[in-house]
Amino acid sequence: MGNALFSPDEQKTFDTKLAELLSHYPDDRKSAAMLPALRLLQELKGWLPPDGMELVARRLEVTPARAYEVATFYVMFHTKKPGKxxxxxxxxxxxxxxxxxxxxxxxxxxxxxxxxxxxxxxxxxxxxxxxxxxxxxxxxxxxxxxxxxxxxxxxxxxxxxx
Amino acid sequence: MFTTPFEKIITRAWGKPGSHSLETYQAAGGYQALEKALEMAPAQVIDEVKKSNLRGRGGAGFPTGMKWSFVPKDNPKPKYLCVNGDESEPGTFKDRYILEHDPHMMLEGIAITCYALDAHVCYVYLRGEFKHQAERTQAAIDEAYKAGIFGKKVLGRDFSLDCYLVRGAGAYICGEETALLESVEGKKGWPRLKPPFPAVVGLFGAPTVVNNVETLASVPHIFQRGAGWYAGLGTDKSGGTRLVCLSGTVKKPGVYEVPLNLTVKDLIFKPEYGNGLPAGRKVKAVIPGGSSAPVLTADELDVALEFEALKTKQTMAGSGGVVVMDESACMVRCLWRVARFYAEESCGQCTPCREGTPWQTRLLRKIEEGRGTHEDLETLVHVASSIAPYPPIGLGNTICALGDAAALPTHSFFQKFKDEFIAHVEQKKCPLGDKPWGAFQDAYNKGLPQ
Structure with a gap:
């Protein structure tokens, strides 16, 4: 699914930056990176496509529902593609x-x-x-x-x- | 007190070229306070902060040293410091400028605080909308790592400290300290039930101190100049200077660093501060401490902008946001704007707030649009009372203070400007017609007044 979501360059940026973000938190608290990881996804795609949120959830080892919950709570996250x-x-x-x-x-x-x-x-x-x-x-x-x-x-x- | 002559400390470098850089900060003596603090035992550092009478600048005004001393010494878990830079209380805009003009002052405060608490990780939580401020802060953090201020050995000592920036994503509630912790943990910002307080069970279940940006920026001065010097700037119960944010119908809105005995009146009228209202305008109402603080009338302005003094007027110093409304502004419409904000920002966890805040908003809109009845006025007070009673008796009927923040303006506006509310009902319209915004109604259309 990752391939369809990101171009190879985007994938590389996502992987590198996510690894950096995860280094900020204790090893057993990967899910703490949820806000910065969603922000990273939105910076790359302009919004939070469902398969992107699922990818973030998988990488942070939580259910997709957790990513949706956070994405819909904060107004700066776009779960629908906004205008430019x-x-x-x-x-x-x-x-x-x-x-x-x-x-x-x-x-x-x-x-x-x-x-x-x-x-x-x-x-x-x-x-x-x-x-x-x-x-x-x-x-x-x-x-x-x-x-x-x-x-x-x-x-x-x-x-x-x- | 006031034994120390007033001088600007937090804002001393604002507006000077390069004030945000490490070089400029160090040239002005920056990070010497950290050197001094590192020479002391951590317990001594906490004692100094207690002696300085520093109180939290985020809103509640809790004594900072006491907050630090609640962190248990024998807890085997790591300890954390979280910086509250989720500045979003309407009327408040001071942390924005600290981060923009002098982020190192806060970073030095962070290093001293972490040393005192034996915390080795700090998360700086900034509201998501602070893009420029986040860039400035991150650049300053990077500089501090490079200079050996953060990292494995803080200033060469056997003390390690990592500092990470976390950006929020648009939620007022995350300024509430336990909601902030939830957000740093990567969750939606739902405040936690207290106790346990964060000092015992905070971030990742570990002892945590949450301090405001301005609070931390105040810390270095206590060590640079001495706790007694710092305490002497303020009252017996509250040390230092204070940043106040002046907005609304005044000639010179902005952030001012002031002594704690400055009155609301002087802030509005003195030429070095607000410089009064535009010609022909008079003050009708003033919110003294962010939109959650009960409103003051024009007769109540001879009060110092200080925690204890404002308490005597049944309001609060809060976050330092002073909003001035002039005689030509409609109180119902002003309150509607405020109520609407809390309805938007209620996190939805507690029923009185989740249901009550939109209800207040609907009623206020109805009254403002001339469709309100006398019964609506009663309902409005009833709804506000169900969220939090007035006068306040501690926390209202909700887990966090957002409920109180939403109810207190309603109670105070209605109590102090009752006639105006009744006039809306009896005239079946806003008495100010289509110009409910007072002096600067046309400022936006015609260009700013000089």
């Missing part, structure tokens, strides 16, 4: 006081998506507080952080996306 860019908009109190609701409405219109929806290019969603309240409002695009946003700045950021 995941756009996480903070709409918590400090950001909302600085116009985050307007920012989200603008993005919904701009991307033609409702919060929580995705297409091939974008996955737009509201996210938990991003710990950037002093530079509100803020958002992240595939984990790249953008802050002190204005409508103009948002338009610029999106026009520069490759």
């Amino acid at each position: 860019y995941t756009v996480d908009v903070c709409t918590n109190l400090s950001c909302a006081l600085w116009g985050a609701e307007d920012l989200l409405a603008h993005l919904e219109q701009k991307l033609q998506l409702k919060s929580g929806e995705m297409n091939d290019t974008f996955f737009l969603r509201e996210t938990e507080c991003l710990a950037s309240c002093g530079t509100a409002p803020c958002l992240q695009i595939n984990e790249d952080h953008h802050e002190n946003l204005t409508r103009k700045k948002v338009d610029e950021i999106f026009s520069r996306l490759p």
Whole structure:
């Protein structure tokens, strides 16, 4: 199954990096590497395909259910293939006081998506507080952080996306 | 106390070029504190931290030295240190900058702490969204290994220490220390029942200390300058300086390092801090310690941003997140935003929180949209009380404090701004119409105010 999931290069990266990750934990606690291993899989594939999660589970010597459980608990893990860019908009109190609701409405219109929806290019969603309240409002695009946003700045950021 | 003149210690290098590098940190005396600590016996190191009156900066304010002393000496299992860098309490954004500007200060604190605890492995858990901060921290860890600070022989001594970075994946609950341990163990972040406390049964079933990033960054100063010096910066019960995160409707939001006797009012209005509100605006409400902390009204701001002082106002210093709301912000809508967050982030383990947090959110939305009834107001208080009673009497009806964190804002907003809630019901709309966000409603559209 590994062959179908990864290209030879990806397989090599996965194996090398997973071995490094496992060295961080006691020998009888391989499953502790679950979060970093899933992150590694997602970095390689852009999401967590079911056969990938099964592979991670096998390598960490736990049942696939354990990998699914973790993957579905944490919002940064994608068990469905997202658009190319995941756009996480903070709409918590400090950001909302600085116009985050307007920012989200603008993005919904701009991307033609409702919060929580995705297409091939974008996955737009509201996210938990991003710990950037002093530079509100803020958002992240595939984990790249953008802050002190204005409508103009948002338009610029999106026009520069490759 | 306040016998030591105030100076910036945690933030001293922020903004200076290369502040995050080992070279710059060492040039400013970095890792000398570790040298000093390694000359002492581990028990002596713990005693010094006790004398310094350092209290945890993650939210609960527990005395750090005491926490360390709970780790049993005779337990045959390995001991662990876990760093809590899962900074996600709304209104809090200080650890972000420590990791960005001065990660070595935290790493030195880690080395001293591990020596005191006889721990040989440390996991630094950072929230998943901190990409840049994780890169900075990993680079600093790599530098420390290269310089012989981490590794088989810490600074040439017969003490080995490994330090690993673990990145979360988006879950507020993992900031709760036992949920964090579960997450480091590769599981979903469900808090554990306590006791046993982590000091006895923690990571991998072994004795573990969990400390916040700022707490650990404070540790080197205790050894560099002396426990008495550090204690003298603060009150009788709480040593050192404190990072506070100011956000919301102020002219100069940001992280400020302040003495512990600074009042909420001075933080908001003094030119070196928040510099007041935009012209024509007045404070309506202030959250003093992250969104879990009960809200203060404009009349209650003459209180120091300190654990004991804020307790007298039935609120808490928490994580240092101060959020200012001005008179033109709708309290129902503010509370709805906060409630919504806790509903999203409830882990689902305990029924009162799992069911109560979305229920609060639905009721608040209904009230804000003008569809609420007087009965809904009663239900709102009832639901919040079922999660955690108010005033708080210790932990509410849930395993961890997320339940309390979700209920306390509801209780306090409703109690202190009752008229506004009733106005929503009686006018069948938000009295502020389509502009519920106050002063900076248009900031985003028109560009930032100068």
